[in-house]
Amino acid sequence: MKRLALLLPALLVVALLGGCGAGGQSGGGGVHGSIRVFAAASLTGSFTALARQFEHQHPGTTVQLSFGASSDLAEQIDNGAPADVFASASPTNMRQVVQAGNAEGSKPFASNTMEVAVPPANPGHVHRLADLARKGVKVALCQPQVPCGAVAREVFDNAGLTVHPVTEEVDVKSVLTKVTLGEVDAGVVYVTDVRAAGRQVTGVPIPAGVNASTQYPITVVRGSDNGATARAFEQLVLSAQGQRELAKAGFGRP
């Protein structure tokens, strides 16, 4: 009982302070409260950092992050998932959300190019892109239906190569996993994935002349009940500060 008596005033003070904080922020453009950001899996590192920076710059805000395959996220949003911001790894999945009437339009904020990832031991002796077409080299690609698979095939077309993968994975992280586990000799992934994997994989660069890229668009989801904060987060991603953070992870300019 005694402890409760001590706790109550403390709780009251906290509640009052919290109220003040929120009130003060709403005076400054309505940036307060919590937002949910749905972002492509490849943005995990940079968006986690940007969310922390956002919360620091706007006290009283919380950014909840949900990472996944862009196609899954788009599907969730179209089925009524409570997202405030959507950042997609391809214009296709963004279009899906816009066409369903769940966003007005979108802005490109980054681009990503491809790289070959091989296990550190390099069992397939892969040193150039053309090695992927050699017989006996086990290659993992994304399925052609997902962005990383479509872009990888564009690269092969540009280089005039025919590659027969041993597996077509559902997303880029699964391709990377097969490489880090050493089950395949090479996988074609995004530049940012090779960088994020650190020493677990070795990157074999693809010549700029044949490389292809994908655009990352961002939008505020219609029906967001915290539009002001959602727009502020979108602004942060598009700002010089946001672009610096994305460049750190290996993303290119949109």
Added chain:
Amino acid sequence: MTGAPRARRRTPWPLAAPAILGLALLVLPLVGLLVRTPWRDLVGVLGQAEVLDALRLSLGCATIATAIALVLGVPLAWVLARSQARGIALLRSLVTLPLVLPPVVGGVALLFAFGRTGLLGRWLDSWFGITIPFTTAAVVLAETFVAMPFLVVTVEGALRAADQGYDEAAATLGASRLTVFRRVTLPLVRPSLVAGAVLCWARALGEFGATITFAGNLQGVTRTMPLEVYLAMQTDPVAATALSLVLLLVSVVVLVGLRDRWLSAGAR
């Protein structure tokens, strides 16, 4: 008390209410699927070569996995039920572990065992040049790993519940231990054997996580129906529901067909 017999027949409401709720929980999502299915496109979906490939692969692999589970799992169930050896309780919980393991983790575990750099796979690769991942054999292996525990647990439960007096009677009449197992024990647990095999087959048919992680995803080789459904989900959710319905229909037809045969055979 003339109403007593009728009252006894009626399901008491403390049972009926949760039973109805339980039924709704299981059936409502399926109704949702049926409502959203584009019935007119169903035939077109079935005609696609890659769908037929996936269906053939799914049915084949699930059946082989069930056969392997029967050959290995029934003796395993017998050992777990009848052995007096120490540590059998530990063994029993090990066998049920794949039931609680998230299938994706199961797939990674299979890679660690049978993959190119795995415990056993390393030697298979360097001695015989055999690599299991990304082959149809890997699909069967993944499905067996995930589905066999269902069979083992079901049959083991029946073996423990079965009256061992019949086994002993047969033994005193001079039957060898193997004959007792074949002619007395197995027929006694037949219903559970059938139930276990059906559960195992159904679980193998729907297997997704371990398959995609361990066996990969390639048309005609490792892309089973659940993988095909997931693939369709990425581009055309409506086609995905049509595909899952095909899988549902095929399994219902097979299960109902088998059930009639087994039941009539069991009644003889």
